[in-house]
């Protein structure tokens with residue numbers, strides 16, 4: 763359900779952007795997804811296929827996911843370390859005064875359009 767909500771959000775955003783730029787078809791969307799964003803990639807793809815097929819602009823479009831590695835900053839010693847598999851405890855000093863500085867994002871990085879001129883001959887009269 764979480765993933766489906768995200769997919770609908772992405773599709774709405776892409777459709778708005780597409781309309782603003784007079785794009786009729788989108789061939790692929792590249793999404794930056796943080797490692798600890800809690801989104802399940804496989805499930806996201808399933809939801810994407812289902813929802814994109816119902817969009818005129820996005821039917822058949824591919825969802826490309828780029829994973830952003832999670833990183834945590836330790837406020838006690840200043841160390842920046844990979845969140846996985848360390849978690850909240852700093853591996854250098856053992857402090858739990860840490861916070862995530864990267865890895866929770868969900869950003870549309872790129873919208874690809876089909877490689878065709880805007881007024882190509884239409885075969886679907």
Ligand SMILES: [Zn+2]
Pocket residue numbers: 836837838839840841852853854855856857
């Ligand atoms: Zn530390």
